[in-house]
Amino acid sequence: MRILALVKRVPAPGARINITEDEQHVDDKNLGHAISPHEECGVEAAVQLIEQYGGDATVMSMGADVSEEQLRAAVSVGISKMVLVPTNGSPKDPQATASALVAAIRELEEQDGVFDLIIFGNESADQGGFQVGIRVAHELGRAMVNGIKGLEIPDGQDGSGDGHIVARREVDAGFEVYELPLPACVGVKEGINLPRYPTMKGRLASKKAELVSLAVEADADAHANGRQAQTRLKSPPETATETVILGDGVDAAPAVVDLLEELGVL
Amino acid sequence: MSAVLVVIEHDRGHVPEATLEALTSARSIAGGLGLPVHAAAMGEGAEMVASQVGEYGAEVIHHLTSPNLGDYNPEAWGQALVGCVSSESPAVVMASGTDRGNELMAQLAARAGLPFVANCVDVAPDVSSMTRSQWGGALHEEATLDAEIKLISMAPHTVEASPGPAAGRVDEIAVDVDDSLVRSVIRDRVVLSEGITLSTAPVVVSGGRAVGSEEAFAPLEALAEELGGKVGCSRAVTNNGWRPHADQVGQTGTRIAPTIYIATGISGATQHWVGAMGSKNILAINTDPEANMVTKAGWAVIADLHEMVPAITEEVKRRKG
Incomplete structure (x- = not known):
């Protein structure tokens, strides 16, 4: 099976988000970085499928040169090849990002053959455009479903050729089940698996692995029908909350239940 | 037109x-x-x-x-x-x-x-x-x-x-x-739970790292059941494998909007807060009065969740008679 996992470098989730003075970027100089959480699970999903069905997995990121750190992190948990599509510091909108990724994927597939499965994150943790994977899949003419929290290969198949992949999407009360013909694309969500930690051997391998840099351009007509552009970033308006302390310790239980009664939930 | x-x-x-x-x-x-x-x-x-x-x-x-x-x-x-x-x-x-x-x-x-x-x-x-x-x-x-x-x-x-x-x-x-x-196209559906879900529940009782273990969620389950609600949790909890990811409230989990969100032992990191901020009312139970969840909540009790949650359940049962 040939798998491609797409990842994005983002400030590690959970941190307080500050904005640079020019209001154009997240001020990340004091923040640690990570693979965007859904995509970290996409890397794990790729590694698990390769362990089960054989083949090789590639990780690709479009971004600044420092994204090498996240590519090597993916190699340290079992991905065999890594590709950086450099942006030279200029972040791109979803149309341009998708267009450049398509060019890069076509080049990789021309060299080594079609990817049976391309795994995206459902949305990036930072910009959250909810569309790059869908645009890429459409351009490549492949089936695509987003929001996937389960992947399996049907019995008797090996995840390649003209087989299928069963993809499960979590909804409110259970799962929707899709069966996509390969080659296919999916957007996965955190919770599809629990990503593993790298082993010492994995860490050493990731240090030695070769980084392939693939400079591609977005299609000149990517914006033929219009574009979106960021003007500035700002903090959401804070709704000032006056916290009412109902008490200290178990003596506050009656006050809590008074509140529940008042809100009509009891 | x-x-x-x-x-x-x-x-x-x-x-x-x-x-x-x-x-x-x-x-x-x-x-x-x-x-x-x-x-x-x-x-x-x-x-x-x-x-x-x-x-x-x-x-x-x-x-x-x-x-x-x-x-x-x-x-x-x-x-x-x-x-x-x-x-x-x-x-x-x-x-x-x-x-x-x-x-x-x-x-x-x-x-x-x-x-x-x-x-x-x-x-x-x-x-x-x-x-x-x-x-x-x-x-x-x-x-x-x-x-x-x-x-x-x-x-x-x-x-x-x-x-x-x-x-x-x-x-x-x-x-x-x-x-x-x-x-x-959708080929099949798997129904895991009937009735209310985390995103539609009127009450969500949630626990964070301070809950401490999978078993220690039992009192939260009991309170949620008394209130006709669901149990939620923070990302730290799912990362520890104490609860399934489907229970996670947050940016990479479920966005909830209950009548009241009872957040116990949750510090309130940004990625959790954005999943909870749609709640109409928030009650934080935490030993740390400076925790983000406490300062952002409308109501708070400064207490150990392991004592407080059963005490609330008892009081609810007493009033129900």
Whole structure:
């Protein structure tokens, strides 16, 4: 099976988000970085499928040169090849990002053959455009479903050729089940698996692995029908909350239940 | 005729609250542009949505038909929307920023070669600029949108759904959907729980790292059950394997909007807060009065959750008699 996992470098989730003075970027100089959480699970999903069905997995990121750190992190948990599509510091909108990724994927597939499965994150943790994977899949003419929290290969198949992949999407009360013909694309969500930690051997391998840099351009007509552009970033308006302390310790239980009664939930 | 076209996200005829919110937002956007609100619905059960969609402001409901439209299928539904957009030339196409809403808008955008601005929280009257949410709502981006047909989704819970009746006339449009796209249809469903879910529960009792173990969630389960609610948790809890990821509240988990969110032993990191901030009321139970969750909550008790949660359950039981 040939798998491609797409990842994005983002400030590690959970941190307080500050904005640079020019209001154009997240001020990340004091923040640690990570693979965007859904995509970290996409890397794990790729590694698990390769362990089960054989083949090789590639990780690709479009971004600044420092994204090498996240590519090597993916190699340290079992991905065999890594590709950086450099942006030279200029972040791109979803149309341009998708267009450049398509060019890069076509080049990789021309060299080594079609990817049976391309795994995206459902949305990036930072910009959250909810569309790059869908645009890429459409351009490549492949089936695509987003929001996937389960992947399996049907019995008797090996995840390649003209087989299928069963993809499960979590909804409110259970799962929707899709069966996509390969080659296919999916957007996965955190919770599809629990990503593993790298082993010492994995860490050493990731240090030695070769980084392939693939400079591609977005299609000149990517914006033929219009574009979106960021003007500035700002903090959401804070709704000032006056916290009412109902008490200290178990003596506050009656006050809590008074509140529940008042809100009509009891 | 130009209009503001709302994509009706429905599941076999059931229209979620988020779509009613999108219709509510569409009425004010359409009002600013001097245009009517139209809606597009397709697939299994689409014929059942008309009266509700009309009640929330759609003058016309375009019922898109094709032999290849059945149960939900992001690719086929996306291509059907392209057909509707080319025949109706709406000024704006919008949906709710849910999983399905964003997916359908992205499918339409990819196929029509148009830009798409997801999860708007505020839109200028001419829809050429907007504020959208990044980092799950922890950050806002002001953006411009330059396109003849403007594609947007509204972040869930941006407005409260309110009715605003309009004619709701149904107009059938036959659309082309390639046979090949049948590949992405729902093949099966697995129902794991009947009744209320985390995203619809009126009460969510949630635990964080301080709960300490899988077993220690039992008292939270007991309280949730007494209150007819569900148990939620923070990312630290799912990362420790104490609860399934389906229970996670947060940016990468579920966005909840209960009447009351009872957050116990949760510090309130940004990525958790953005999943909880849609709650109508928040009660934080924490030993640390400075915890983010405590300072952002409307109510708080400074206590150890392991003592406090059973004490609340006892008091609830006592009053129920």
